[in-house]
Amino acid sequence: MSVEVKHLVKQYGQQYAVNNISFHLQKGQITGFLGPNGAGKSTTMKMITGYLMPDEGMVTVNGIEVQRNPIDAKKMIGYLPETNALYYDMYVCEYLYFVAGIKGIKNKWQEIKKVIELTGLQVEKNKKIAQLSKGYKQRVGLAAALINSPEVLILDEPTSGLDPNQIVEIRNVIKQQGSEKTVLFSSHTLQEVTAICDRAIIINEGKIVADDTLQNLQHQKNDIATITISLREQHLQPQALQLPEVDRVEMTAPGTFKLYTRQEQLVRKHLLAFALQENLNIIALQSEQQSLEEVFRKLTIGS
Ligand SMILES: Nc1ncnc2c1ncn2[C@@H]1O[C@H](COP(=O)(O)OP(=O)(O)OP(=O)(O)O)[C@@H](O)[C@H]1O
Numbered sequence: 001m002s003v004e005v006k007h008l009v010k011q012y013g014q015q016y017a018v019n020n021i022s023f024h025l026q027k028g029q030i031t032g033f034l035g036p037n038g039a040g041k042s043t044t045m046k047m048i049t050g051y052l053m054p055d056e057g058m059v060t061v062n063g064i065e066v067q068r069n070p071i072d073a074k075k076m077i078g079y080l081p082e083t084n085a086l087y088y089d090m091y092v093c094e095y096l097y098f099v100a101g102i103k104g105i106k107n108k109w110q111e112i113k114k115v116i117e118l119t120g121l122q123v124e125k126n127k128k129i130a131q132l133s134k135g136y137k138q139r140v141g142l143a144a145a146l147i148n149s150p151e152v153l154i155l156d157e158p159t160s161g162l163d164p165n166q167i168v169e170i171r172n173v174i175k176q177q178g179s180e181k182t183v184l185f186s187s188h189t190l191q192e193v194t195a196i197c198d199r200a201i202i203i204n205e206g207k208i209v210a211d212d213t214l215q216n217l218q219h220q221k222n223d224i225a226t227i228t229i230s231l232r233e234q235h236l237q238p239q240a241l242q243l244p245e246v247d248r249v250e251m252t253a254p255g256t257f258k259l260y261t262r263q264e265q266l267v268r269k270h271l272l273a274f275a276l277q278e279n280l281n282i283i284a285l286q287s288e289q290q291s292l293e294e295v296f297r298k299l300t301i302g303s
Pocket residue numbers: 012016017035036037038039040041042043044082
C-alpha cells in the first residue's frame with residue numbers, strides 16, 4: 001500500500017504552512033516526519049488523512065485520491081491526531097465500540113479485543129477515559145486508529161508527553177505495526193526517529209529539507225568532523241595548519257586550533273607528520289563528529 005504526496009500547498013493568509021511538498025511512502029517502512037515547532041507536520045498529516053483540503057496538490061492512497069474520494073481513502077488510514085480528541089465520559093471499551101461502529105466493523109468485540117491487546121490496554125480497559133493517565137489516553141487513541149487494521153498509519157506525535165517507559169512501549173507497538181503497514185509518524189526528536197525509523201523526512205518552514213534513509217543521514221553526519229589540536233608553541237598562526245584536506249582552520253586560543261575536514265583520519269596523520277617535521281609539541285589532539293542533532297539543526301536553522 002503506497003501513499004503518494006504530490007505538490008501539497010496550504011496557505012494561511014500570507015503564510016505558507018506547507019509549501020509545495022512531495023514524497024512517497026511505501027509498505028513495510030516506518031518514516032519519521034521531523035521538524036521544529038510550526039514546520040508544517042500536522043498540517044501535512046491533516047491533508048494526507050483528508051481532514052484538511054490542500055490549496056494545491058493531491059494525495060493518493062493506493063491510487064485513490066484522498067481529496068476526491070475521502071471516504072474510500074479514510075477506510076485505509078488509521079490516524080492519531082496531535083490533539084488526541086477522546087470522549088472523556090465514555091469507558092475505554094465503550095469508546096472503542098463506538099469507533100468500531102463508525103468504521104462499520106461487523107465483529108466489533110473481536111476487533112476491540114485485538115486492539116486492546118496490541119496497545120497494552122488490558123489493565124485499564126474498564127475505566128472511564130477521563131480516569132486514565134496521559135499515556136493510557138494516548139494508547140486509547142492509538143487503539144482507535146488501529147481498529148479495522150488500516151494499511152496506512154498516520155501518527156502525529158504519538159509519544160509526546162509520555163514518560164520514558166510509556167514511550168518505549170508505544171514505540172514497540174509502532175515498530176511492530178511498521179513491518180506490515182505504511183507508517184508515517186511525526187516527532188521533534190531525532191533520537192526517537194533513530195530508534196524506530198528506516199527513513200526520515202525533515203520539514204522546515206513548510207518545505208522538505210531532507211528525505212533520506214537514516215543510513216544516508218548518518219553518512220551525511222560523518223561528512224564533516226572537527227579536530228582540535230593544542231600545541232605548546234603559542235606563536236603559530238592558523239595559516240600554518242591549512243594542510244591538504246583541511247577545509248577551514250580557526251584559532252580558538254593561542255596555540256589551540258580547530259580544523260574542519262571531511263577526511264578526519266588523513267588530516268590527523270598530516271598533523272602528526274607536520275608536528276614532527278616542525279618540531280612542535282602536541283599537548284592535545286581531539287576529533288569530534290557532527291551529531292545527528294547538528295545535522296538536524298543545520299537543516300532547520302541553517303547554523
Ligand atoms: N488554522 C490555522 N490558521 C492559521 N495558521 C495556522 C493554522 N494551522 C496551522 N497554522 C500555522 O501553520 C504553521 C504550521 O503548523 P503545523 O501545526 O502544521 O506545524 P507542526 O510542524 O505540526 O508544529 P508542532 O510541532 O508545533 O505541532 C504554523 O506556523 C501554524 O501557526
